Amino acid sequence: MAEHPTGIPIQLEPLVVRVLAPNPSPFTHTGTQTHIVGRTDVAVIDPGPDDPAHIAALLRAIDGRPVTAIVVTHHHRDHSPATRPLQALTGAPIVGAAPFDLDDAGARADASFDSAYAPDRVMVEGDRIEGNGWTLEAIATPGHTSNHLAFALPETGALFSGDHVMGWSTTIVSPPDGNMTAYMASLEKLMGRDDRVYYPGHGEAIEKPQRLVRGMLGHRKQREGQILRLIREAARSIPAMVERMYAGLDPRLVPAAERSVLAHLYDLQTRGLVIEEGEAWQTKT
The missing domain is CATH 1.10.10.10 (Winged helix-like DNA-binding domain superfamily/Winged helix DNA-binding domain)
Structure with a gap:
């Protein structure tokens, strides 16, 4: 995508920058989108694959600012492996989704679980991390995976939706860990919120999230x-x-x-x- 090139920071709003990883595929669309939240100190959400060029791009976007936390929505291999080199380079704690070991490579080879994922802090519904002028609140959204979290940014009304709601396609729900009952309940949960915009792990920002979530519920029922x-x-x-x-x-x-x-x-x-x-x-x- 010429307007959103790989490795180039895109300012989505004053508190949010997006950096696209170079891992396009039929399942990841143009690639995994890492979001950097904050001004003077930052959180890095879903740092993506362990790709040296992407990690270098993240460091350029961070530009020497303190990293308060490396935040993970879920530990599929296109989202969490870069936590380890980024932690080594910044000293930031890894926080977010709970770890577990499950062989789930059958449905999509790029998204089996990252068995080396090891968070310093597991977050659950309502947990928060804070920086200078920003807050991230964990919203439990199981379905795509049992440990999936979204993160709300109450200062601006944004929601980082990971793979639960994407900007280009409905997400895959693959048993044994993916669960359609939980996925539908999580969509209903988001319908009860009033978030202004979703920033997904794949695809464009979602400017009318309630309309999209309503459509996704209808699609699954169809x-x-x-x-x-x-x-x-x-x-x-x-x-x-x-x-x-x-x-x-x-x-x-x-x-x-x-x-x-x-x-x-x-x-x-x-x-x-x-x-x-x-x-x-x-x-x-």
């Missing part, structure tokens, strides 16, 4: 309806459902679509609406 209609016609496997539901899908995204359908089926199963018989799913009679 997918759920498609699944139920298909398996009411006949018991079907997940690949058969994906073939019907996602006509013309990029073949590289088929595994992710299958994981998303599985997440919907698990949610429907929890609600007592469907059952699994071998590799096929059918409505519960």
Whole structure:
């Protein structure tokens, strides 16, 4: 994207600068967006992959200011590995999402969990970190991952939404850690807030966040309806459902679509609406 080049600081508002990492893919869009919050001292949100050019770009954007915290929304490999070299260079604590070790490489190879992620402080709903003129408040938004956090900036009404709400696509929800029931509840939770703008981990700033979240809820309910209609016609496997539901899908995204359908089926199963018989799913009679 010529208007948002890799490694160049983009001032989004007086307290927020964005730096794009050089890791574009079908799953990350143009790459992971690191946000730097503050004026005289700063927090670095989702420093991204352990890429020397990106870390050098972050240091240029920080420009010698004290780093109060390195903040992580979730520890997928496109978000958290740069915490370690950045901590070594700045001495800042790593804070945010809780760590755990889970092999989740099946749906998207770029976003399996960063097993070396080791925060100095785990944050939960309502926890805050503060600097000179800024505050970041943790908002628990599980679904994309069980440990996902968003961070509100109450001074300006901004929300750093990580991968829970992105500016270019709906997020993947991939079991076993991704959970559609939790994801939908987290979207409903955001609907109850009045944030002015979302700054996502991927894609453009979201200037009308309530409208987008409402649309995302509707999109997921539409997918759920498609699944139920298909398996009411006949018991079907997940690949058969994906073939019907996602006509013309990029073949590289088929595994992710299958994981998303599985997440919907698990949610429907929890609600007592469907059952699994071998590799096929059918409505519960």
